[in-house]
Amino acid sequence: MENYALELIQKGTRIDERKFDQYRNIEIKTGVIGPAEGSARVRIGDTEVIVGVKMNTGTPFSDMPNDGTMMVSAEFTPLASPDFESGPPGEDAIELARLVDRSLRESKCIDFSKLVITPGVKVWSVYIDIHIINHQGNLLDAAGLAAVAALWNAYIPKYENEKIVRGEPAGKLPISFKPITITVGKVGNTLLVDPVLEEESIIDAKMSIAIRDDGKICAMQKQGHGTLEFSDVDKMIDIALKKSEELRGLI
Amino acid sequence: MGKKSDVQLIVDGKRTDGRAPEDVRPISMRLDVVSRANGSAEVSFGKTTAVAAVYGPRTLFPRFMQESDTGIIRTRYNMAPFSVVDRKSPGPDRRSTEISKVVRLALEPSIFLEDFPKATIDVYVEIIQADGSTRVTGINAASLALVAAGAPMKDMVTAVSVGKIDDTLIVDLNGTEDQNSQSDVAVAIMPRTDRITLLQMDGVLTKDEVMTVLSFAKENCHKINEQQKKLLLEKYTGE
DSSP states (O other): OHHHHHHHHHTTOOTTOOOTTOOOOEEEEESOOTTSSEEEEEEETTEEEEEEEEEEEEOOOTTOTTSOEEEEEEEOOGGGOTTOOSSSOOHHHHHHHHHHHHHHHHHTOBOGGGOEEETTTEEEEEEEEEEEEEOSSOHHHHHHHHHHHHHHTOEEEEEETTEEEEEEEEEEOOBOOOOEEEEEEEETTEEEESOOHHHHTTOSEEEEEEEOTTSOEEEEEEESSSOEEHHHHHHHHHHHHHHHHHHHTTO | OOOOOSSOSEETTEETTSOOTTOOOOEEEEEOOOTTSSEEEEEEETTEEEEEEEEEEEEOSSGGGOOSSOOEEEEEEEEOGGGSSSOOOSSOOHHHHHHHHHHHHHHGGGBOGGGSTTEEEEEEEEEEEOSSOHHHHHHHHHHHHHHHTTOOBSSOOEEEEEEEETTEEEESOOHHHHHHOSEEEEEEEETTTTEEEEEEEEEEEOHHHHHHHHHHHHHHHHHHHHHHHHHHHHHHHOO
């Protein structure tokens, strides 16, 4: 299968006949998980990810007493792929969670100053949990999309007598941007987006680029075993800028 | 973490430690600091110090992890508890797990791993004192250690950090700059062919700024690589 995918790319086509800059069909459903304050279920082709946002109270970091906090975690559940195993998150899950974390944090899409209950003492903590349901390639872009969709769907619950009143919204989560992560892969001299699993295994190297609504880049990470040329990065950013607008329009 | 700080970090064209924006801190490099290892090196960029040791190629156990047609590389990046002002609890955390992975991917393309099936090369990087730019300092030490270990290599790997503070692009961020930067970017290249093996960026930059940062990084990687090569030539040829 992998060799076949490679042969096709060398011939200028793909295993599922998409163009190199074309995503699979994307489906986004929000508000799909009742108990969560925000949620989204995203499918890119067969790849499927659920993100749940839970709002808890916590103490602020000592160097940022007047800001709420955020925590992103990812679980590569063993039901999603024969390659995933039970147990604590491995390095791929940790990397994915940290990449989603950086795209959100660095874009400053959440106004943490509006998540303070008692300055220096009690703040809202936004827990963003990424659950992989089906792994058919390009998990990061799906997870990033689901995280942003879930955050835009999220509310702050009512807080009364030092207690969270679950299920009773007191207001929307203060969010202003939709940072979108686009991963561009390189196979030989071909650059492509949204690789399926068979393509992921033959990719030389890839670059994930998170882009804000104003076209500014807020996070990048080279991934994969191979190397990239400086001119590749130039082209990859152009592709990401174009595709990020398209994906943002879906949320 | 990508936020513009309230403190001014560049005053009269000088950074907090007196450097100009394009200056790298004083670099020191030593080889053979761990006698039991096949190769080792200690590299300091200012107050940031990394020790790297390479063990192998050696047979990989458990056996089911072996690859029949190639060797593998394993890396561990670790910060000593005393390396930072607030004690870091020992052992791996999410940050070090991610960095261990990207360091491995940064070094991997430089080694002819296919030359030793079923084997592993283990690269250990310990940060003994941290003042920003620890992962790139660790990569520079690891690459020296790999050469010292006699690993068959296509090229060395040289790394540097570039960032943006007070709307100015700077090279080799120190700890204060790292914490208050508008953006920081870690880059590693194989200098002979200018291939990028590591690129991590956070903060907010335009595309043009990213491209400028990269050319800045490339230029500085070449300078740092000259120092790496000089040290190796002194040791192995007596030049």
